[in-house]
Amino acid sequence: MSETSPRVVAIDGPSGSGKSTVARGVAQALDLPVLDTGAIYRSVTLAVLESGVDPDDPKGCAEVAEQARVELEDGSVALDGRDVSGPIRGPEVTAAVSAVSAHPRVREVLVARQRAWVYRHGGGVVEGRDIGTVVFPHATLKVFVTASDEERARRRRLDEEAAGREGAVEEVQVSMARRDALDAGRTASPTAVADDAVVIDTTDRSVEEVVEEIVGRVQRAAAERA
Numbered sequence: 666m667s668e669t670s671p672r673v674v675a676i677d678g679p680s681g682s683g684k685s686t687v688a689r690g691v692a693q694a695l696d697l698p699v700l701d702t703g704a705i706y707r708s709v710t711l712a713v714l715e716s717g718v719d720p721d722d723p724k725g726c727a728e729v730a731e732q733a734r735v736e737l738e739d740g741s742v743a744l745d746g747r748d749v750s751g752p753i754r755g756p757e758v759t760a761a762v763s764a765v766s767a768h769p770r771v772r773e774v775l776v777a778r779q780r781a782w783v784y785r786h787g788g789g790v791v792e793g794r795d796i797g798t799v800v801f802p803h804a805t806l807k808v809f810v811t812a813s814d815e816e817r818a819r820r821r822r823l824d825e826e827a828a829g830r831e832g833a834v835e836e837v838q839v840s841m842a843r844r845d846a847l848d849a850g851r852t853a854s855p856t857a858v859a860d861d862a863v864v865i866d867t868t869d870r871s872v873e874e875v876v877e878e879i880v881g882r883v884q885r886a887a888a889e890r891a
């Protein structure tokens with residue numbers, strides 16, 4: 666990417682690692698828009714389930730991905746013009762999203778849209794699983810966020826409780842571990858740490874501290890490129 670390329674901060678990590686919260690903080694501090702790519706995979710999964718397509722059917726899922734119109738603006742998510750911010754976080758979508766997002770053609774379609782979104786917005790903080798490795802391999806800065814299994818399960822449970830869905834601790838931990846294993850084990854762009862990514866363990870650190878570290882690193886990286 667050249668000096669004139671937009672500023673892109675890639676934030677990858679497994680579920681419950683704190684990447685969404687950190688991405689929002691970094692975006693605000695740098696006055697950049699944030700793109701939650703997980704919300705795009707979740708929206709397509711909702712469309713797959715609603716159209717009766719089997720999440721394991723590559724062709725059917727690819728067709729749904731090609732046709733689905735997913736719009737992300739100002740923290741809300743719309744699928745074909747309908748606000749789906751709530752339903753995409755529900756248990757049905759969460760259980761099927763890893764299967765749908767493992768299909769190479771689904772990824773190809775959605776990665777092209779993610780790149781277009783970022784270019785249209787003149788840069789952004791992009792969070793997901795394969796942003797530093799596949800979507801933006803020349804990002805200004807690549808971060809891979811982690812946290813201990815216990816802490817990730819605790820955070821996920823808090824999210825679920827906040828959304829009025831109280832599951833048993835073990836249930837949350839088992840479903841999270843299953844999804845992480847599928848996302849990291851798939852053939853098409855699995856969750857991975859890019860060679861030149863900064864790995865940040867958020868287990869015992871505050872959001873503010875992590876955001877500050879990333880913002881400092883982005884500023885230094887941008888200055889070095891200038």
Ligand code: DC
Pocket residue numbers: 680702703704706707762763766767792793794795796844848
């Ligand atoms: O970040 P999240 O938990 O909302 O993501 C939901 C799922 O979407 C995740 O389990 C795998 C998939 N995903 C992906 O395959 N690639 C991305 N860049 C982002 C998410």
